[in-house]
Amino acid sequence: MSRLLAGIRVVELSVLLNGATTGMMLADLGADVVKLESPFLGDYIRIPSTLHLHAQVNKNKRSLALDLSAAAGRAIMHRLVAGADVFLTNMLPRTTAKLGVSYEQLLAVNPSLVYCQVTGFGATGPLSDIPTHGQMMDAMAGALPGEIGPDGLARARRPPVLRSGSLTAGGEATATGAVYAALHVAAALAHRAITGEGCSIDVAATDAVVASAWTSFAAQLNVPEDKWWWKAEDAGRDTARYQHYVAADGTFIMFCPEEKKFWETFCDLVGRPDLKPRHAGYDLRKELQAIIGGQDRQYWLDFAVAHRLPIGPANDAAWEVRDDPQIRAHGLFVEVPSGTGRPFVSVAPPALVSGQPYATPTPAPSLGEHTGEILAGLGYSASEIEGFARDQVTQAERRLDDYISEQIHAEGR
Secondary structure (H helix, E strand, C coil): CCCCCCCCEEEEECCCCCCHHHHHHHHHCCCEEEEEECCCCCCHHHCHHHHHHHHHHCCCEEEEECCCCCHHHHHHHHHHHHCCCEEEECCCHHHHHHHCCCHHHHHCCCCCCEEEEEECCCCCCCCCCCCCCHHHHHHHCCCCCEEECCCCCEEECCCCCCCCCCHHHHCCHHHHHHHHHHHHHHHHHHHHHHHCCCEEEEEEHHHHHHHHCHHHHHHHHHCCHHHCHHHCCCHHHHCCCCEEEECCCCCEEEECCCCHHHHHHHHHHCCCHHHCCCCCCCCHHHHHHHHHCCCCHHHHHHHHHHHCCCEEEECCCHHHHHHCHHHHHCCCEEEECCCCCCCEEEECCCCCCCCCCCCCCCCCCCCCCCHHHHHHHCCCCHHHHHHHHHCCCCCCCCCHHHHHHHHHHHHCC
16 A cells, blocks of 8 residues: 555544545545444445445454444443544434434544545435445436336346446446545545644545546437437447447457547558548448458557557456456456455555555454444443453444344245
8 A cells, every 4th residue: 555644543433435435545545543332243245245345445444343332332432533533423413413423423533534424325415314235326316227127127228338428427326426425535644744633524435426427417408308419310320430349369459540640550551541531431340350350469558659649448347457457467357365265356546656556455354343443442441441351332232144144034045
C-alpha cells in the first residue's frame, strides 16, 4: 500500500460492501482503518459463500470487536473516535442514531471529525431508510433495466449493454459509490488541514452510478431522441471502426481507429486504401473481419504499438485479465497470505505512486483479532481489557462457525 494517508486513522462501522469498500481504498492508501464489529457475530460477509469478498474488502484493516449496545462499549468507541480523523459507516440514519454514532453525536466527541456515510439510496430523501443490496442501487440508477422473459416473468435485461448512450455504463454500485466516497474523504482531509474544520459526507451509491454514467445521461437528456446515433438502424455499419473483431487465434481485439488520421493510416498499412471513404459500397464489418482474422492477436497488438493505432485486447475471464502483459506490468493483482494453504489473489489500487510501490497487504483480520492491541493503544490497562472481555463487551459470546452452521441448515445446503 502507498503512504499517502499514513498517519490518518479511520474508524469504520459497516457490514457487507457499502462503506467497507471505501475503507479498503483508504487502507490501501496507508490509513490505519479500525473496523468495529459486533462481538456476537461480526460482519456477516464472513460466511463461506462470501468469504472471498471479506478477504478482499477487509485487507489491511484491524478488527475491534465491540458491543455498542453496552455503555462500556460506547465509551470505548468514543475514546477511539476522539483520536480519529475519519468515521466511516454504511448504517442507515435511524440505525446510526440508535447506536450513538450519528454525525451530531460524534461531533460532540470530535469537533474536527470527517464523517462519511455511504448507503444505497443516501441518508436523505423519501427512501433513505430502506435497506439496500447492490442490484437495487443499480436498478434505481437505470443500470439494471428490466424486461419480460419468454416465460412471462420479469427479469434483468440480459445481457446488459455497456456502451456510450446506455445507462448501464455506470458500473457496479458498491464499488462505484466507494470511489466517490474515498475521493470526498481525501478532499475533506485536505480541507481540514487548511481550515481545521471537519464535515459530514453523504454518499448514495445509486447517485454514484448515475454520476459515472454521465456521458449517457448527458446524451439522453440533451440530445433529441431522433438524433440518438446509438439506436440508429445502421449503427452497426457506422461503428465498424469502433468494434470487436476476432483474430486468427480465436482471441478478440477492440478495434477503434475512429478518427480520420488513424483510419486512413490503417487502410494504407493493410493495403486497402479503397476502404477509406465512409460509404465505399462495402460491408465494412465483413471486410475488416477478413483482414483482422488473417493474423493472431499479438500481431495486431505489435502492429498497434509500431504505428500508434488505437487497437487493444478484449479480455473476458478474470484469469485472462490477470495474465494480460499490460495489466501485469502495473502489478494490479497481488497474492496475499491466507490460512487456506494457497494465497488469496487480491486486486490492488489502480494507481502507481512514485517511490511508493504497493506492498503485499495484510490479510483480512479475524473477528476481533486486534481488540487487545487497539484497547491498549487507547490507554486501557491489562486489567481493564480483561474486564471488558469478562463482561462480554469485547468478547464474542457466539462463535462464527455456529452461525455458519445455522445458515447452512436454514438454506438446506
